[in-house]
Amino acid sequence: MSTKEDYENSRLYRIRHSAAHVMAEAVLEMFPDAQIAIGPSIEDGFYYDFDLPRTLTPDDLETIENRMKELIKAKEDFVREEVSAAEAKEIFKDQKYKLELIEGLESGQEDEDGNPTDQKVPMTIYRSGQFVDLCRGPHVENTSEINPHAIKLLNVAGAYWRGDEHRPMLQRIYGTAWETKDELKDYLWKLEEAKKRDHRKLGKELDLFSSNDEVGQGLILWHPNGGMVRHQIERYWDDKHIANGYDLVYTPHIGKASLWETSGHLGFYKENMYSPIVIEDQEYFIKPMNCPFHLHIYKSQLRSYRDLPLRFAEKGTVYRYERSGVLHGLMRVRGFTQDDAHHFCRPDQMPDEIDFTLNFSIDMLKAFGFTDFQAYLSTKPEKSVGDEQMWHDAEAALEDTLKRMNVPYEIDEGGGAFYGPKIDLKVRDALGREWQLSTIQFDFNEPERFDLTYIGEDGKEHRPYMVHRALLGSMERFFGVLIEHYAGAFPVWLAPKQVMLIPIADRHNGYAHDVAARLKKAGLRVSVDDGSDRMNAKIRNAQKQKYPYMLVIGDREMEDKQVALRRRNGDNPGAMSVDDFLAIALDEIERKV
């Protein structure tokens, strides 16, 4: 895997950045009064932000793309020039966003994209054809290095100037660029493939879940098929937790305002919480997190150092206000169930506890078929509680674990929660996309606020350390990721329906039902298609529903007391005894393949 720096030094990066300039040139030809903002390379492509007199249409994109191809063929050189602030201001005198960037550069506080920096960047411009941009580069030497058959404009979207919602909304054109036509083709294929795997589409096709106008946005209805997958996930999860020193707990969905005062949520998290409900003159809030309840379970009795670590786990359903525009299928919802747990331990146990948690997390994700992980260590944010030393120690402890366990990680400076630093784990799915699932978070805040203690060896009260963690993240998001990872073809152990029996003619129905009963008794999830369709149609339907096993039953099978196995991947092992099939199925379930 190449790093970010490698990418920034790559030819592809220069090609994309240069393509962004060419695009801006084409747009400026079309709209001479356009105000241009910034246009960098990004993963898989580039964009440029514009302030235009009217909104762009898909037709405009085609026009712009065609013009770009002409400009590329014009073989224009990219010419770099270093300029003074005054010269820059003269060149960009009609470009208000550029002038703003120039001021930032001049102050030495910002780079040419307006990001804070502590080193003063020399002011440079790049010219290509009629176009000139304030830009650090680098670029290709000449537009001819951009392959006109390997670029494509993808879509237009709104984007705030400098990503700030209080500033003007600009129009952003996204494009992609590659070195060769084939690479572009591969990329577009990947986009198509991603569309096919979209969990929202598969959720409908496989009848897994839905959401509904009348219920409310961001609130998920799990249908029987989705419910079965979830049940299997949860069953495995429960067993694993019990086997690994966790206690399962259950807590209510609402709690009194004073609870959330104590926890600090009303101080730090209120904008994500729903309005209170009033019961007998007392305000109650729907929980956005489970921790305060778990803390009270801890506090329900005196704890000895011998009791620690304590691990309370709960699949706790929480509700958070999310702005309507951010909701997305199962990935971002307003009501979700976290696979939550809180660990309480002595300070000396903390390193082991973190090691354990990260290990457990990775094992859990591996069981579901994820093998490629990337960790992010998030450090102290601006708004935070706890003293510097605690933060430093905790961050060091987390980092030590990552190093010990050899998990590749990046530091997300200032990305921690207000109450402590955290490790987030992202998994890479079958298409190479990253999803954030696990999070392991230190908490300096709540043990203090709730005055948690344990009695130490010395007979005195001590403050325990606390870790929050969610491994799958939330059942909703995890399910969404699972659907996309497997394109709906879940491993047998998770598949909502495992076996479809396909009698060829009506006279085989009785035997098919007998076989079904036998398989059900062995614990398999079995259906019988005893309708009047032809066998071919029955197979097609079962394939589309992604049944892992189809068992065809005709005269021969009935005669020999067998079943003819067909797998959803098209493999056709043929006739075998019911016991042989059962052995295969149960083995694959056991091995989670």
Added chain:
RNA sequence: GCCGGCGUAGCUCAAUGGUAGAGCAACCGCCUUGUAAGUGGUAGGUUAUGGGUUCGAUUCCCAUCGUCGGCUCCA
């Protein structure tokens, strides 16, 4: 929340300023079938909701709701 697109039958999608159409699914038949769609028929829509323009709106305009692509924010 913001910018832009979209909302027609359970699903996928047509069509038009003048009574809304197909395929699949559903239902009722016929066929009794050997590894991805046998066949005939029936039924199904106040064109998301509420206003407005118009002789007439599903089509044009506005608002609301939902949804999609992004931005910002996150499990």
